[in-house]
Amino acid sequence: MALKKIKVMLIDDSAVVRQVLQALLDKEPDIEVSGVASDPLFAMEKMQRDWPDVIVLDIEMPRMDGITFLKKIMHERPTPVVICSSLTEKGAETTMQALAAGAVEIITKPKVGLKGFLQQASAELLAAVRSAAQARVRKLFNATAPVPVKLSAEAILPAGSSAMAQTTERIIAIGTSTGGTQALEYVLTALPRVSPGIVIVQHMPEKFTASFAERLNMLAQIEVREARNNDRVMPGLALIAPGGKHMLLKRSGAFYQVEVVDGPQVNRHRPSVDVLFRSVARFAGKNAVGIIMTGMGDDGARGLKELHQTGARTYAQDEASCVVFGMPKEAIKLGAVDHTIPLSDIAQVIINVK
Template sequence: MSAPADILVVALDPLLRKVVTENVTPFAEGATVLAVSQTRATPERLGAAAVVVLAARDNDYTGLRPVFDLVKAADRPTLLVTAGESSEARAAAADLRIPGALHIAIPELDIREELRAIAPKLEAALKQARRDRARAGPAPTATPPRPASPAPAVEKPRPPEDLGAPYLGTVICIGASTGGTDALLTVLSGLDRNCPPVAIVQHMPKDYVADFASRLDQSCRIDVEIAHDGQALRPGLAVVAPGDRQFRLRKGNKGIWTALGESERIGGHCPAVDVMMKSAAQELGKKSVGVILTGMGRDGAEGLLAMRQAGARTAAQDEETSVVYGMPKVAFEEKAADTVLPLKKIANWISGVTLQLPK
């Protein structure tokens, strides 16, 4: 088990857990922040925490009910963050005897922006919880206190640890080239914030990938990042392959993660869509979805065909909406795509087929 956390963030929804933790951490004042799923909110962790932050969407309360009982038993100062303004949220606050100052309710729209907007209120609530903690006395835990050590002159905040259950579900794989930057924005902005993880290969010089990923992240409800080696995938996250390494997916008992490999070109490309999609076919099989968007050449057709043969659902962008009808055309001609769609319908198609796939 990890060392006790000063601030313990508990949420059933992984995206809400991540966003709340991101917004709590700047006000932690050097305290340890730990993010866990409801199944990892043990009595020991709750009892050792100085402050507990519970976060819930409107449909999470049934799953969090056992945690509420543990929180009451631990008797730790608790901050409740609710996305949505249902009667269940108010009932939860009353059940936990959380005062109004420690109950932060935000609309269930763009939770990242909503939390940023109420940052002063969040900071004040954490300070109030700390004052309550001081009055509550030491935490009832047998764990000895950690010795204080002098901090270095300059230290970046340590990223919070997330001990949620590993993700082993569906992954969406998208490949694109010429015209793909705008096409990807259209597709990703149409996906729900809790959609399955997305792996992207966009043919682009490496020096432009960071700005591209940042633009997507700012414009979409899901999180978009440049992939790094060994990065765990999760719902609500899209990763863009860096522009100078081959990009693959790997799967094991501990989840699904990214693997960055060689820098050599394959089929004339690094990264190559074929490489990513062939790895998805091998590792994920029918628990994957493949999409080829606008682009020049034939990269991705072999990989998409491998995915289809492994049982995955596959699609290609149609000629009318493609800036360059090269990659999608080859994918269609080689029967790699089981459907052809205009660009604006691809996000809805992805959402529909992922609901039908095995969990």
């Protein structure tokens, strides 16, 4: 039986980008480029004849910009979209708009040295396309490339026992990846101003987490911001791990705070959900609630298991409401999850924490 290939449409106004991306993708036995186009209007004509499984989309293009096209696609025929664009720190707001509109992955390309970068970033691009192909983007509107080493949380925080006494301080720890930007928006905007302190790892490129947090802060009643080293975890505050850094929970007297550290990728991610969950298991134990949400891969599964073993309550987002069921599925397989619930119930779980 022939292998069913992932059909990809490339949309970019740069001929060099189209050429390099097509060459990279066409070398893969499980991927084929079904079409290329210099702008969304040309792309739409081709896509009507042969609809792709994944769209790789630039943002700055003639006739119709990528954000407008993304919204149009998600409204008319939701399809997984990987944004591949020259975005600077100043342009991170545009990236947040793309994620909010339904893009499932982001690849940042530089404005110079483009050809060399795209070749060096081929593993990231291929992983993004394969991840996107598994995404079920309709869910958002209703409610792997080989890597040499895959490190565990041991690289950042050695395993240790949790011997925390019961306290009145409650911690909510959330881990998510593909599809998580919209899922987190759904959850955090449903919370009242008085809610338990929340620590979050969302797999996201460096420089984008600050803008993501700022956007959520404008939408939510609670305060949401990118975590800084030694920030105290407090009721009514959600701290999001900075892209490119690991975030750990620590105890400071009667209170909790976060530590933001450098270190190698864990489970191919930095920040890593496993690192956060392990630290929460050690320093909060049964005073915590762990929630693993939509995402590709298995980051967070073992950390949630450690949390579960301390007596903390643990939850997984259910398959029906996930964009990608990978992370919750792996946690469930490990026996790390007390309850599997839909996205629509997660905010209420947080509200009900006593």
